[in-house]
Amino acid sequence: MSRQWCSMSSGDPLDHRGPTPGPMGIGDASDPSRAGTGLPSSTPGTLGVGDSACALATGPLVLPLTEAGCAELGPHDFKQLYRELEVPYVTRDTGHTCSVQADVHIYVNDGITARRSNGAEKDALQSIVRQNARRAGAAAIAANRSAHNVAIAHAYYGKGAPWEYRIYLAYALTYGRATLASLVTYCDTTAKLGLDCSGFINSFLVSTGRTDRERDIDVYARNPARTSYAQIQPFDLLIWQRSDGDASRHIAIVDHVTESNEMVVVESSGSKGGLASSTYTVESVAGDIFQVDRGLDEDGNAYSDPSSVKIVAYQ
Structure with a gap:
């Protein structure tokens, strides 16, 4: 059962004026107090997959372009970051800033047609990134726009770190490509979000600082x-x-x-x-x-x- 509590946000749901370097503000990006957290300032505790909660917070939700606290994780615990992925989003009808837990886990492989992610969905989300950037109309958003497009592409190819799937799903939920009711189907069947074998290994080794590149x-x-x-x-x-x-x-x-x-x-x-x-x-x-x-x-x-x-x- 979903657990909800709410905070009103102003401005564009995905406001690109977030603090630098690189976090994406969701909602009113004028408050930097939670920059880099990627989560509301207060949370309900552990969410189950598909559960949603809205935070009592006035500043923006942000999506850092990194995954904090990974250095001490082993492979199993790192795997759980995908399977219990906290995704902030903004409700289009009320402007509430919320968070939901998603489960990214299927096997994808761009070299196998039946295992390939949905390219049309990737293109739709990248189009939303471009449109949102034009509305924001600030040169400072260019780096974020590029990073978000790269994150969406990495997720599409099955090569993404957890934070890249978080960005993908934040856009999908905020702009109506996915709903809370359809989130499992969206991840597994519509977008076909997952990882290939080397994508997971490289993500773990790079994110935990055990290697410097894929x-x-x-x-x-x-x-x-x-x-x-x-x-x-x-x-x-x-x-x-x-x-x-x-x-x-x-x-x-x-x-x-x-x-x-x-x-x-x-x-x-x-x-x-x-x-x-x-x-x-x-x-x-x-x-x-x-x-x-x-x-x-x-x-x-x-x-x-x-x-x-x-x-x-x-x-």
Whole structure:
């Protein structure tokens, strides 16, 4: 059930005069007191997915162009930032500034037609960004407009950080592309918002400061390889090996290792239903190639064969 309380905002719902560098003000952007928070000044506590709450606040809601507090997160907890994503928005009819929790989790892949996000929806949101920028009519908004367009594109391609999906959904809710009632359908079916495997890995490593830039899977594959279960560490990368020796095709990350040759692995995978944490078991190792049992797929079925993977240090 939705929980609501309200604050009136003035001006354009997405006012681009927010404080610099880069946060997007929603509503009246004249009050910088909450710059960089991305949330109302008071909140109701934990929201469930689809729950909405309106804050008793007079300043703007802002969407920072970064994700604060990530440095200490492991892969599983970072995954939860997508699955419990707090999204500020403004109601068009009343001007209330509100927040809702969204669940971004499906597997997308721009190289597979059936797994591709909705390009028409991306274009519609980027058009809204341009129109809103013209209404604001200030040169200072140019950097924000560019950053918002990039964020929407990253989300479309399955490569976004949590804050980029927050920007995408803030525009969608504020300008009526999505409603609270349709939010789950909008994320999963209409916009088809999610991540591909390398998108999640790169977002985690960059957002937590463990690497300075995104890398291709085959670049990570050159990192020092593990040759025994005892060597496996948190944040190690699992890189699937093709039988034909061609380029690697999937990547996942270790959250933590347990006893009995087991480890908890986080990934975005079609067979796992998107973003998932699951227990893997090392069945054997020959040189630097591990045979791993991936546990259960999204339907609760065991995989028929183990996967051949390299396990490498993340840097």
